[in-house]
Amino acid sequence: MRVQVGGRAQTRSRVRLTSDLSSRHVRYSPIPRRASGPHGRPRLRRRPRGHGAPPPPPPAVARGHHFLSIDDDVFRKPIDSKVAAAARRLPASPPPRPSSDPSHPSRPLNPPPLPQRAAVVRETGPSSVMKVENDYPVPKLAPGGVLVKNKYSGINFIDTYHRSGLYKRELPFIGGQEGGGFVAAVTPEAESQGVKVGDRVAYSSVFQTYAEYTAVPASKVVTVPEEVPLDVAVSCGVQGMTAHYLTHSAHAGLVKPGEWMLIHGTGSGTCQWAAQMAKLRGYKVIGTCSESKQDIARATGVDELIDYTSVDLVPKVMEITGGEGVKAVIDGIGLATWETSIESLARRGIFVSFGNASGAVPAFPPLRLINKSGFITRPKLNDYTVTREELLSRANDIYGWIDKGDLKVVVDRTFPLEQAKEGHDYLEAGRSRGKVLYEI
Numbered sequence: 001m002r003v004q005v006g007g008r009a010q011t012r013s014r015v016r017l018t019s020d021l022s023s024r025h026v027r028y029s030p031i032p033r034r035a036s037g038p039h040g041r042p043r044l045r046r047r048p049r050g051h052g053a054p055p056p057p058p059p060a061v062a063r064g065h066h067f068l069s070i071d072d073d074v075f076r077k078p079i080d081s082k083v084a085a086a087a088r089r090l091p092a093s094p095p096p097r098p099s100s101d102p103s104h105p106s107r108p109l110n111p112p113p114l115p116q117r118a119a120v121v122r123e124t125g126p127s128s129v130m131k132v133e134n135d136y137p138v139p140k141l142a143p144g145g146v147l148v149k150n151k152y153s154g155i156n157f158i159d160t161y162h163r164s165g166l167y168k169r170e171l172p173f174i175g176g177q178e179g180g181g182f183v184a185a186v187t188p189e190a191e192s193q194g195v196k197v198g199d200r201v202a203y204s205s206v207f208q209t210y211a212e213y214t215a216v217p218a219s220k221v222v223t224v225p226e227e228v229p230l231d232v233a234v235s236c237g238v239q240g241m242t243a244h245y246l247t248h249s250a251h252a253g254l255v256k257p258g259e260w261m262l263i264h265g266t267g268s269g270t271c272q273w274a275a276q277m278a279k280l281r282g283y284k285v286i287g288t289c290s291e292s293k294q295d296i297a298r299a300t301g302v303d304e305l306i307d308y309t310s311v312d313l314v315p316k317v318m319e320i321t322g323g324e325g326v327k328a329v330i331d332g333i334g335l336a337t338w339e340t341s342i343e344s345l346a347r348r349g350i351f352v353s354f355g356n357a358s359g360a361v362p363a364f365p366p367l368r369l370i371n372k373s374g375f376i377t378r379p380k381l382n383d384y385t386v387t388r389e390e391l392l393s394r395a396n397d398i399y400g401w402i403d404k405g406d407l408k409v410v411v412d413r414t415f416p417l418e419q420a421k422e423g424h425d426y427l428e429a430g431r432s433r434g435k436v437l438y439e440i
């Protein structure tokens, strides 16, 4: 199949996701537990910085309620031999089954609330408020849901905002909103969409993932191709998808191949992938990062790299671009960079302000943009993975690039869940040099 990437026709790789969520082989081995620890790091001129293994036996899930337990015989054999025949290919957005469907009478859907290990927030505050508990109930499944036995859960800045109370949540809650592992149970509706017990999957934009089990709507589940390690797939959930929409969609086409794009934080997570994707799109890229991450940022293939902690950014950008400025700025740093981001814009350029790693961008008058008739957008991932087609299309690109070697996704640190606090500390200190995960 031929696809158009940045004006260049390329052959799509052999990795191809469809709405058929069925996976391939599943082998058993015990989950290894690793120990690791964080380090501290001072900041410059900034505000204070506030091939996975399958699961062990899950809680028994009532068979009579159409859940298949991993204890079932079927799961002890290669999954494709017993159940692949039952996997059905479905359209990208399968029609919802009406609850009144007489061929599908309603029945109890929820597994019993057996205890599990989870990192729980019972009061908001610093990282120390998040505690690992061993007796938290396994989540209930709603119609269309699947129960995923998590092997990894990704750590994202937004999790720290929920924990600190910056973004409001009802208490108590389990942290996290991306993960991956193996499907432990399916509802009939999810099964009808092709999801099977034992599938190797990743998902994002779903709460309560710092836990052994997460209830995930089948529409959010992406089957991980054999070629992609599970920790890499989980790393592509929030940050990879975000990098994709930032470089492909959020700038609304105001930057064209061959034109300049400024991307902040290219030595960390999201923007390390964004810089690579921007190059795949054919943009000329100026990256920024702190001094200690220059090796990583350079490896993304950026055309120019600026240490934004020691170099006066705007004059440097103007020097590089011949006084024109950049047609788009991708900025997840926020408070420390928003002003220089706007000043770096070219005429009718767009400021894509997607995050606040250093603090929130304050309110400012639209008149601020008049100098270059600039545009501004403040996007979020959910609005760029609205339909299953959109989700799969982005995942398809990402897994395809990984498979072809066009996209390098670096897992920087993997903390055991028991070190939930340390994982948040590491990210909030701005130390990430790639994806930061918990191993469950």
Ligand SMILES: NC(=O)c1ccc[n+]([C@@H]2O[C@H](COP(=O)([O-])OP(=O)(O)OC[C@H]3O[C@@H](n4cnc5c(N)ncnc54)[C@H](OP(=O)(O)O)[C@@H]3O)[C@@H](O)[C@H]2O)c1
Pocket: 043, 046, 047, 048, 049, 050, 156, 157, 158, 238, 239, 242, 265, 266, 267, 268, 269, 270, 271, 288, 289, 290, 293, 332, 333, 336, 354, 355, 356, 357, 358, 359, 379, 380, 381, 382, 427, 428, 429, 430, 431, 432, 433
């Ligand atoms: N809107 C969305 O869809 C979306 C999606 C994902 C993330 N986000 C948001 O975007 C922001 C960045 O997330 P990310 O995934 O890009 O994080 P990340 O990969 O961990 O990158 C954060 C980087 O920001 C830089 N930084 C500069 N000043 C900092 C400070 N005061 N404290 C901490 N880090 C600082 C650091 O790199 P240097 O050492 O190079 O300075 C740090 O590694 C967060 O606010 C997050 O919530 C939004």
